[in-house]
Amino acid sequence: MSYKVETVLKNVATTVGEGPHWDDATQTLLFIDINNGKIFRYNPATGTNDMIQLNGAVGFVVPRSKGGLVVGLDLTISAVDWNTKTVTKLAEVDPGSNNRMNDGKCDPKGRVWGGTMSKTFAPDQGNLYCLDIDGTLTKKVERVTISNGLAWSPDNTTMYYIDTTPHKVYAYDYDINTGNISNRRVAVDFDAVPEFKGNVPGPDGMTIDTDGNLWVACFGGGMVAKFDPKTGAALQQVSLPNATKITSVAWGGKNLDELYVTSLREGIPDSEFQTTESLAGSLFRVTGLNAKGSPANIYQG
Incomplete structure (x- = not known):
């Protein structure tokens, strides 16, 4: 079955387009421009793309059940009121470090998981945290380099x-009631994927479909790759045009069968931006994939 790629918003992010989250309640797509501190809300029914500006780097955005949003902002997990732009700190991570929040998501119980990375990409400086619905913050994984995609089976x-740096997607046993994770193993080793033929992209953001297959943004690969996490086998590659630095993915649309894809613009030379990377920073939508997701989890705290 052939798929179709549309450029929904051309060059919308001027630094790092990231963190797509389909908000089922409003039928809109939230996503961010990390280093510009921008949060976007795209409405496919009207074609409008609203934006609010925060003061700092934004690593992720998710809706909150009691209203508003939760974001990874610099070294905090904070609540944001879209209308008033009021920011309220919920938790602080890696205090005193040269880190920032990167990717984050909510688990099936409504906890927020978010990780950090060094602003200079120094190895082993990041950590993965979980903010429980009662406001308790727990460090879950230590010594990460670029904390990135999350998904639950x-x-x-x-x-x-x-x-991202070791090129691995890890799997953990997960206890939905406690939020405990254990028994880490490698689900997908990008260095061992024959289809990459030695030109190995970095695994970045990730989502999962209702069949349990992972869809991973391939940073530097110009594509999203679908994997069977039980075998580590690549099942499909979805190529994106004129944007090699693909950052993240999320299922959206009325039937959750449209794959929204974000990309990076920052640091690409003008000569490439005008030719091979002319759609860098764009938001894409892929249809006809014969797969779908489940409604994205939101913060219940």
């Missing part, structure tokens, strides 16, 4: 987690 027994 449809049966809620496995958590998948990406550290």
Whole structure:
């Protein structure tokens, strides 16, 4: 079955387009421009793309059940009121470090998981945290380089987690009731994927479909790759045009069968931006994939 790629918003992010989250309640897509501190809200029904500006780097955005949003902002997990732009700190991470929040998501119980990375990409400086619905913050994984994609299996027994630098998607046993994770193993080793033929991209953001397959943004690869996490096998590659630095993915649309894809613009030379990277920083939508996701989890705290 052939798929179709649309450029929904051309060059919308001027630094790092990231963190797509389909908000089922409003039928809109939230996503961010990390280093510009921008949060976007795209409405496909009207074609409008609203934006609010925060003071700092934004690593992720998710809706909150009691209203508003939760974001990774610099070294905090904070609540944001879209209308008043009021920011309220909920928790602080890696205090005193040269880190910032990167990717984050909510688990099936409504906890927020978010990780950090060094602003200079120094190795082993990041950590993965979980903010429980009662406001308790717990460090879950230590000594990560670029904390990235998160996903939970449809049966809620496995958590998948990406550290970009070692090129691995890890799997953990996951206890939905306690939020505990254990028994780390490698689900997908990008260095061992024959289809990459030695030109190995970095695994970045990630989502999962209702069949339990992972869809991973391939940074530097110009594509999203679908994997069977039980075998580590690549099942499909979805190529994006004129944007090699693909950052993240999320299922959206009325039937959750449209794959929204974000990309990076920052640091690309003008000569490439005008030719091979002319759609860098764009938001894409892929249809016809014969797969779908489940409604994205939101923060219940």
